Amino acid sequence: MRMKRFSALLLLAALTACTSVPEQRLTVPRAPIETKQRIAFGSVALREVSLPGYAAGEEIYFSDATGVLSTQPGLFWADDPGRAITLELSRHLAQITGARVAAEPWPFGGFPEAQVEVRVEEMLAQADGVFRLAGQYFVSSENGRARARLFDLSVPVPDEAGITAIAAARGQAVRDLAVTIARDGLR
Template sequence: TQPGLFWADDPSRAITLELSRHLAQITGAKIAAEPWPFGGFPEAQVEVRVEEMLAQEGGMFRLAGQYFVSSETGRARAQLFDLSVPLPLEAGATAIAAARAQAVRDLAVAIARDGLR
């Protein structure tokens, strides 16, 4: 670690909130992280399980795992994901954080396109 650098939030919570925000922006739907803050039940639920989230030697940030989508109509989807974002060779914390943010945006696009259709 580098002295003076701190994470602003728990990574799991941060990614959950980021995904919720990106999915809401992409789909225009009412989307929120658990607990569901609205009356009734959501039309669909998305669960994401991250297997790997790391900056790799060779200049790539990798986000891999699986997501699951279930809906009120009974339709269910399960999809593996393996996303990579390029990093500068001498990437510091700022570049790694930017790559992580891009990978989460890419995951939201994939979920909206393939999981919520």
């Protein structure tokens, strides 16, 4: 009896192995920083970026021409997207502004002079060959100055470049968002 059960499990495992797609993890390359921007704050805390449900998971979603979202089996982001984008934004804002920037919880003594919160509404590769990052960001400060701005960023994704072009486009879109926040929200 045990031998039959073991044989059945072995057969099931073999069939699953033959039909499953190997898992691939996609990293996001660092987009170069070419912009410097003076801001009104010496220290900035960044709250964890809020992502829509489909973008918060490890699967990488694509939108077809009708707006239907789908994934490619076995293809995942290498890191948790909310965590990764928060850290990317923090790094970019620090490089762009020269300010002390860190993701929350604030790791330094005292309090930051400003806080940034980002809520992403849309983050995906679209059938028209662009990676779109859209949503709203908020800046608040101890001196009472508060701002809320919408953003809608698009980065071209060349068809012939393959799946890694989507990761590069995401990195560029996050970098562009950091430039936008520094220029329009933190000045």
